[in-house]
Amino acid sequence: MSISTERMIARKEILHGRVLHVTVDTVEIDDGQGGKPKTATREAVWHFGACAILPVTDDGKIILVRQYRYAAAQPMLEVPAGKIEHDGENPAECAHRELEEETGFSSDDIQPLGYVYTSPGFCNERIYLYLAKNLKKGHQHLDEDEFMNLEYYTPDEVEQLIDKNEIVDAKTIANFQKARKYLF
Structure with missing residues (x-):
């Protein structure tokens, strides 16, 4: 066939x-x-696509954001992420921008981990995955309609949260899986 x-x-x-x-x-x-x-x-x-970043602090903690997701009708724990602003925007530029906007951290050490399609049966959205290390603290620059809390977890804790269905966001699970070899 x-x-x-x-x-x-x-x-x-x-x-x-x-x-x-x-x-x-x-x-x-x-x-x-x-x-x-x-x-x-x-x-x-x-969809133009998006980027998702798994930020890791110098002491090995993963920074996640908790925010309300309207379509899911619940708060969700996720990696920082954001949409590519226009057709042709470099995904790495999007990753740098979204990391700082959502977490207040920046990094010159953002490593690409590949990409995933969210729902290829009906959608062309591609999410580019990144790992960010050597973080530098700055200030969040949230959009007017964004409200989120930063939370810090060890890789083992993130794994447990995934296993207990407390992290159910696909991009977060995929990003964590792609970054595992750099975390443990």
Whole structure:
């Protein structure tokens, strides 16, 4: 069996917002077997992407932020993160900006750890993951509508919080997993 490919042949714009672009697309599917192409409908969410940073203090503590998440209807414990502001923004620049905005720390030692797709079945959002060390204390620069608390945990504590479903944010779990070899 081969992998099929899909090509958009028609698009209906549903929403073009500040953060998201939503479309309903008609696609032609090539089954890769030489059969007659089929068509299907795909609802898709388009996003510039984001970055997520796992900041580690000199004494080995991981800085997480606790903030209320409207769509989840609950406060969540997460790594600092933020959206890429425009198409073409360098994810590393986003990481530096978001680290300082959300935590008040900066770093010249931010290491890329790769990226993850949040929900590739319907969304193209790619989150670039980073590890930040050698932190320098500064000041938070939260947006007007952002409210968050900083919390400090050892890697073992973060692992326990994940195991107990007290950390359920996918980008945080992925970022922690990608950074594990640098933490233990």
